[in-house]
Amino acid sequence: MAKKVFKGRVICKGTYEGEAVVSHQGVNTLATFQKSALKNAKKVIGSDQNNPDVYGKNLTGIALILPQTIGSTTGGLVIQTICQMGINPAALLFSEEIDSLAASGVILAKNWENSKIIAIDKLGKEILNSIKTGDKISISEDGTVTLLD
């Protein structure tokens, strides 16, 4: 069977091989990351009560697949901060066009924190259905995301 491959637009390039966490709804950045960040935790455990896809899950070092981010305009700053703390997801993979808050976050992280967070958008809706939380994926520098066996 052919491998499932998705190609998107590279915003912050990098390579990754490992686990994916998939959110079928928009990820509320503040609600999801704030609790762990405030506790100065070594790992982010998703704390958005309204999003069962990420609630209670480890979000550090994984590839987070999502449509977009939603919620408070502190969102970008939250992404910048978790990158500065080194507890960020390794990659943010957006099925849609990246939203302005997430975009701010990854650009701030790259320019002001030298963060290596990977960000790819416009991967298409299908990625949300084809890849499941816990699946292993790889990411290439050209924006290709592959579902591994």
Added chain:
Amino acid sequence: MKLTAEEKAILEGKEGQTKAKIMQTLVEFGDLFGAEEFVPVTTDGHLVTSFGIGLLKPVYRIMDEIIDAGLKTEYPFTVDPRPIDYKNVKCGLLDKLIFSKIMYSQQKHYEEQLSKIGLRNKDSFTCTCYLKEVGNTPKYGDVLSWAESSAVVFANSVLGARCNRNSGMLDIFGAILGKVPKFGLLTDEGRKANWIIEVKTTKLPEAQILGSTIGMKVMEDVPYVVGLDKFLGTELTDDVISYLKDFGAATASNGAVGLYHIENLTPEAKKFGKKIVNEKPKKYVIDDAELERVYKSYPVMWKNPESKPTLCFIGCPHLTNEQLISWTNKIEENLKLSGKKRVQLRTIMTTAPAVLKKFSETEEYKKLKSYGIKFSSICPLMYTNNPIAGGKPIITNSNKLRTYSKSRYYKDEDIVKIICGVK
């Protein structure tokens, strides 16, 4: 982006490395969204970051860099509410310790930093900077470098100003450069609606639930709402402004709405009618049953859902003067029903310093004080974010506060009964 000679010079570091990095960040941001040029910011700013949380080290470091480089914002700015107010929101010793020494250890330092780069004055801390009493009220067509989701959606939708949903930090960067990349809600095309929302309820919906329902559905799209003018009328009266403030805040926090149009009411809907709706918009009908479905979907996050509440916050976003008067009447009626003289639950109403000053000259203020209501200009969200408050059974009528804390949401008609002890 196509840069002018002056902008290129800034990017190349002719005005210092910090300003170059700020320009670089905004150029990358604009490029990502297809912006072709910068446009000038035309009025005062508003920042979302008002809280000196110790862990936000990047903010203080960048602020120091900005100050050291001698940079200031082009226009003065207001900022979101402070996170603590020991005078009016009493805390135990442990809470105080956690707030002052751990969570908001940088508050004083950060406020000093804000003052150095252009904070309007020490009373500029509110999420409702656009209210007439506060006075940071953009005009139709003004271009803003604001953050604070509820303020951005209000400025775009109710005032007809133009602002993208900027993140914290980028709001400061745009205010310092005095320009922002032109894309999205700054363009005529980006302000067109791609959803038609038909409100078919039997009465005026609770603003916070209607906003939440629409936000969850349309995410960051622009909705054009029909059927709401039947209840709200066609003029932006003070009561309507209060309603739209709460409605918008819920669309922005439960979704990512930066602009909405209300048929026959908000300025661009009035000016352009359905011409401001894209071809083949998606449609969503909201009736009483749909609102109830959404309301019932809100999870209760208390450790013990049967707990009795110990605190109530009303005013996220900050209350308008008209809302304070309206709450006075509701509480008066319900205290009569319960036969009590004072509220039965510690209740804090939050409002802008300038609004509180005006309200404190009214008879209603004296009444609410006599009922035991406390007033503050605190940010309830920041207050409820600490680990101690997070474990307390707090109730609120704010969908935004519900979203970002463990506070339990109640409709206005229910919350007033709870605080007045009506069985």
